[in-house]
Amino acid sequence: MIKLQSIEKTYPARGGGAPVPALSGIDLTVGRGEIFGIIGRSGAGKSTLLRTINLLETPTAGRVLVDGVELTALPAAELRAARRSIGMIFQHFNLLSSRTVYDNVALPLELAGVRKAAIRQAVDPLLELVGLTDKRDRYPAELSGGQKQRVGIARALANGPKVLLSDEATSALDPETTGQILELLADINRRLSLTIVLITHEIAVIKEIGHRIAVLDGGRIVEKGAVFDVFAHPVHATTRGFVDPVVNRGLPDSLRHRLSPVPAPDANPVLRITFTGDRATSPVISMLSRKFNLDLNIWHGQVDEIQGSPFGTLVVEAVGTTTAIEAAISLLRVNNLGVEVIGHALPGSLRAAG
Numbered sequence: 001m002i003k004l005q006s007i008e009k010t011y012p013a014r015g016g017g018a019p020v021p022a023l024s025g026i027d028l029t030v031g032r033g034e035i036f037g038i039i040g041r042s043g044a045g046k047s048t049l050l051r052t053i054n055l056l057e058t059p060t061a062g063r064v065l066v067d068g069v070e071l072t073a074l075p076a077a078e079l080r081a082a083r084r085s086i087g088m089i090f091q092h093f094n095l096l097s098s099r100t101v102y103d104n105v106a107l108p109l110e111l112a113g114v115r116k117a118a119i120r121q122a123v124d125p126l127l128e129l130v131g132l133t134d135k136r137d138r139y140p141a142e143l144s145g146g147q148k149q150r151v152g153i154a155r156a157l158a159n160g161p162k163v164l165l166s167d168e169a170t171s172a173l174d175p176e177t178t179g180q181i182l183e184l185l186a187d188i189n190r191r192l193s194l195t196i197v198l199i200t201h202e203i204a205v206i207k208e209i210g211h212r213i214a215v216l217d218g219g220r221i222v223e224k225g226a227v228f229d230v231f232a233h234p235v236h237a238t239t240r241g242f243v244d245p246v247v248n249r250g251l252p253d254s255l256r257h258r259l260s261p262v263p264a265p266d267a268n269p270v271l272r273i274t275f276t277g278d279r280a281t282s283p284v285i286s287m288l289s290r291k292f293n294l295d296l297n298i299w300h301g302q303v304d305e306i307q308g309s310p311f312g313t314l315v316v317e318a319v320g321t322t323t324a325i326e327a328a329i330s331l332l333r334v335n336n337l338g339v340e341v342i343g344h345a346l347p348g349s350l351r352a353a354g
């Protein structure tokens with residue numbers, strides 16, 4: 001549905017300063033009906049990337065295609081028309097305070113020259129879809145944040161878009177309201193097969209409703225994939241920084257100080273084994289002990305859930321010969337279990353800390 005090819009964006013120099021590179025080498029495909037989350041720290045380029053999809057930002061180089069149409073090749077009038085198939089919602093809702101809920105939702109249709117009767121036919125069902133029928137004649141100032149965002153969503157859907165862009169749409173909301181708005185977006189995605197691209201600095205948002213994710217760092221995509229895979233096996237340090245706090249992959253501080261990052265004499269390797277899906281309950285520890293004559297001291301373990309699928313982590317200190325430990329790691333990998341050496345146990349550390 002959306003294809004970004006070799007996108008570069010550099011903002012021109014202002015006031016004697018240097019040009020600001022914002023995006024570099026972006027290649028991204030978003031499938032029809034997908035909820036695609038883009039995460040990154042402040043300044044990573046998320047807004048620029050999102051606004052490139054509807055060409056609110058013109059890329060310095062590269063091509064943008066939406067539903068088979070190359071937006072970057074369209075003349076201005078055709079681009080304006082093509083933009084109607086791309087709705088957008090914002091962190092601060094961007095509603096017109098002098099217009100009622102109904103009139104805010106009707107605005108894009110008025111601008112497109114749709115007749116009054118047809119506008120009514122379109123707006124009333126949208127208000128019902130977002131649960132605001134009873135607020136139809138209220139003004140934005142009379143609404144809660146969550147209700148305002150519902151108006152924003154209804155307005156973004158007024159032209160029957162194929163794509164919805166969400167610019168930090170829940171960042172100004174409390175956690176409970178955030179959950180309700182995410183539920184609404186997931187519901188709309190299912191019911192209307194709407195493709196949704198959302199940018200956020202809150203990874204929990206993507207964990208909740210995303211299908212795939214891209215991680216942006218310094219204007220580049222450093223990691224992308226299915227949400228479950230990226231959450232279960234984050235590779236890039238930036239991704240880990242986002243993922244670890246919400247899926248409890250990290251070691252508690254009380255255990256972290258027992259780890260040496262480099263091998264030391266008599267320091268046993270410490271392995272993090274990750275289990276996903278059905279394998280979460282595999283009796284892997286006893287099997288490895290028997291097969292390779294290893295002692296596996298369990299340091300830490302937990303089972304989490306990512307979008308309804310179990311995901312477990314076990315951190316063990318492996319005591320045995322190097323050959324046996326390497327063979328055990330190979331066997332885990334062959335069986336598609338995640339395994340990594342996260343450090344080396346400082347001798348006596350368990351006893352000392354116990």
Ligand SMILES: Nc1ncnc2c1ncn2[C@@H]1O[C@H](COP(=O)(O)OP(=O)(O)OP(=O)(O)O)[C@@H](O)[C@H]1O
Nearest residue numbers: 011020021022040041042043044045046047048049
């Ligand atoms: N209009 C502009 N002119 C010049 N530089 C800009 C402009 N907009 C953004 N930038 C710069 O481009 C880079 C990426 O900004 P962008 O707003 O896309 O990041 P972001 O990840 O959305 O950040 P945040 O989460 O803080 O909104 C930053 O260095 C920013 O300062």
